[in-house]
Amino acid sequence: MKPKSCRKIPFKTTDQNQLTILPPSLDELIEPNHMVRFINAIIDKMDIDFLIKEYKGGGRAAYHPRMLLKVVIYAYTQKIFTSRQIAKALRENIHFMWLSGNSRPDFRTINRFRSSRLKGKIEEVFTYVVEQLLELGYIELNDLFIDGSKFQANANKYKAVWKKNVDRYQRVLQEKLKELLKKIDNENDLENRLYGNKDLGELGEDVTLSSHQIEQIVDILNERLKKEPDNKELKRAKNKIEKDYLPRQRKYEKQRKLLNGRNSYSQTDPDATFMSKKRDHHNNTDLLPSYNVQVGSENQFIVNYTINQNANDSVLLKPFMESYKRCYGRQPNRVIGDAGYGSEENYAYLESEGVEAYIKYSSYYKEQKKSYKENPFLIDNMRYDPELDRYECPAGRYLEYVGEQENVTSTGFKVKHRIYRSESCEGCALKEKCYKGQTARVVRVNVMLNDYKKQVRSRLNTEEGRKLISKRGSEIETIFGQIKHNLGIRGFLLRGLEKVKTEFGIIAVAYNLKKMFNQMKEYGLVNEMYKYSANIFFNLNRASQCQNLGLKNTILETLERFFIEIKEKIVIKYSSCLFNAKICFV
Template sequence: MQKTKSYNKNYTQFGGIYQLVLPLNLEVLIPEDDSVRLLSHILEGLNYDALYKAYSSTGRKPAVEPKILFKVLTYAYLNNIYSSRKIESACKRDINFMWLLEGNKTPDHSTIARFRKDYLQGCIDDLFYQMFHYLHSINEIEFKNLFVDGTKIEANANRYTFVWKKAVNKNEAKMFEKIQSCIEEMNATYEADFKVSKESLLADLNVALAYLKEKRQQEQLEFVHGIGKRKSKLQKFTEALQAFSARQGQYNAHNQLFEGRNSYSKTDPDATFMHMKDDHMRNAQLKPAYNVQIGVESEYVTGVGVFQDRNDIATLIPFLKEMESRLKMRYENVIADSGYESEENYLYLEKQKQTYYIKPQTYEQWKKRSFKKNIGKRENMFYNAETDEYTCHNGKQLKPVGITYRTSATGYRSEITVYECEECSDCPHKSRCTKAKGNRKMQVSKTFVEKRQISYENITTEEGILLRVNRSIQVEGAFGVLKNDYNFNRFLTRGKSNVKTEFMLLCLGYNVNKLHAKIQNERIGKPLHPLKTA
């Protein structure tokens, strides 16, 4: 029988025919125009006081200097390396990572993961926004034009651990009916007068359970369990109310986690189930995800926000407030697509004295011939501002008959004027104008119509056209690079704060890459792409 050859864990015993010779200074192996040099230069100039405060002053010294580890992590994200194990491997094999480590010992994957999750989380915003003061100092950022857009990125959560608010509310309502029935039966049995209400359900159940416990002690009743044992009514009532109390506690926990959302994932409670974009087979996907917002100027990502909202309307104001508080600067112009259009957003930007270039949601429809021929549309009716009346296709007047109010998901209250036509019964165009049995009614927010018209006039100017074209190029282009070129389509970490840290690291690497590309292509100082001329 042939004997199996044994191997030692140490492979140096095999020897080799070539001795690798490295220079004493590894820097000579790195090209002069390598992006790692630019990254090291920029990050070296940041203030790391907030990062060092995250470490205990009495604990042991970190294995790798926090500033150096931050450089390593940022450079990893610049090179599409996101896993802590792959970053550890790169530090052992890649000459650029070795150069950034400055002779320090290679950090292991747990050190990298702990640094990203525990130490970097509280100061990443400060480090991220510091970079833009550097870009402002070299005249790359003027804080003039902010291009805003959002995208949905899948969370690191199980797709089937969903909890739906509608289902919770439905089951909670059904259980409340069962509780009422149980309490009524209990009152009839013991001639009591217990009551339950939805507002204080747990407290009411505890009162009833306390009564049953006292009655059990008085009767010295032993509860039975197992097959063939007959339970007393007292035991049945006690077990039923205990089960109801436990289920209500679960429902209360679910409702606290919803926080205005309609769903969340059990494996990442901060993630919301959202409709993702169709795949190549045009199949709509419903996955746990985050709504990531970015602001771009001069092709650099100057602001990042992570939200749980499924649409973009409610994200604009908190996103701009966060950016302003961090940058201590306010942009002159805000350019966004139709997904951000709302009366509340218009009024906020106007109050902040910022010029808004937001495309109306009906902008594309306005261009169509079918829209222009639709006599039922408000835009196709003549409006007399002095009398506050609309004139329909048949020459009849739609007069204001009342005012109603509409409250948005954010709590904003808008005033809606209700108009009604004076007579529609004999109108030959009624079937083309309205489906109402009576007179035609129309609800109009005057403030919204006014601000929408201002935005429409802004985007149709020569400057507005230039900014709209650049919005498509710069902010949508940034998402295209991050999601396709950088292959970042799913977060590795869980929790809203960890996700934001991860995405900010990605954007820091993206910005260094962008500055490097602009320097190499001699495009420094060019914040906008010019319009193509025929």
């Protein structure tokens, strides 16, 4: 017998030139329970006439939009986002090859489909996926958890245009222009031709000359130069206005149009607004061109989304809910959100729509503190006399009603405050603790907002309210965590508001399908879970031998009923999913 060191070591043969009798099938290489089969089955069921209508017809045969849609959505589930990476996967990855039927569109075709063909159409794909979730019982569209997060735009952070700078530069330009016009003879003739019969009192002393009016000034000066060709001062003034002031005024007007009420934008993506974004867990922030993405969820599935240019979440609730209503034809029963949405306007809107608001307001937690409740100098803790409509302060003096003040928000909502003024605070021994002003104390009371706060407090302090609020963190924050951390999407690739909407629509569809697939795949673990539950019964039975028999039986019956219900729900739910998706899992 040969020693071990002399024995021949057998290796399996590897022959890269080995031929096969029949060509290999890609379908045989794809696992039966792979995600690519699931996405293929889901998209195959979809009616895509809305996409086919985007093609004019004629000419060379185009790649089918159904195939391209499958490829793009599957790519996003696999953390492949750029068109070149997707095109590379179509050449090298067997899952992409199988999904595309060995078609190999180049990166330009993929990018054109994503940014142009899907623009304004991805919402229908997203709605279809949500309807599938609703049909399969994953969601009920009763509760809506809402939150927002900022995603960085594909824009240069050093190419910022700020509204305050535009206003300042334009103001300086107007001053220089008017100063120059004063030096020109016959100023009255210029004013008459520009303003007609209106005087400066009607127009305003700080009236701004538009680019059109500056063009008129140039025309007037050209007419005068024909009569006075040797007037060098007039010629210099005309050249200064025409070649310097007029182009700058046109630029400022264009910038103000692009701002459209915002405080900033980026020159490389004018639709992106500079927003404060967290840099790290120490709450350090950076001002970066971004979009504010509002997401609504149920059972950790995205059921609605909007892309916004405003960093303030409070003013975005109403358009978000209107978008939800357009998609599903109705509003949810309850909306759960953080204090960023707690405003009188939002409470009033949700009440008018018949939606229960489980939304905190900014001072909700502050009001729960003992120091707040026991502070007698706060207007909320002062004694109010409804008959005389006045408050009594701790010193025994009265704050009388003196009138109302109406403010209008940026969205046009009118907020009314009732004004109460103290008769006098002079000589009051408690003034240092109560009020630091020099005059009598004045307070503003928003009666409507206080009523809404009372309703919200009563809801949030119930057992159901506490459950919903505690669930909100794991419900909506999980989605942003999955997208930003696990998928690695912290910013957009496309530029422009409409294209960004399309891109996030693809992200939302990919996220929902991936989550649906993962939950369906858990069906294979049901039997294991049931075996584990039987083991729990056995151990509980042994542990309960020396305890009260009635208590032991109660525990066992409760656990057994719980596991039976869970098993039945999971089997029914996932078997219907498997049937609809035409997929067989182990």
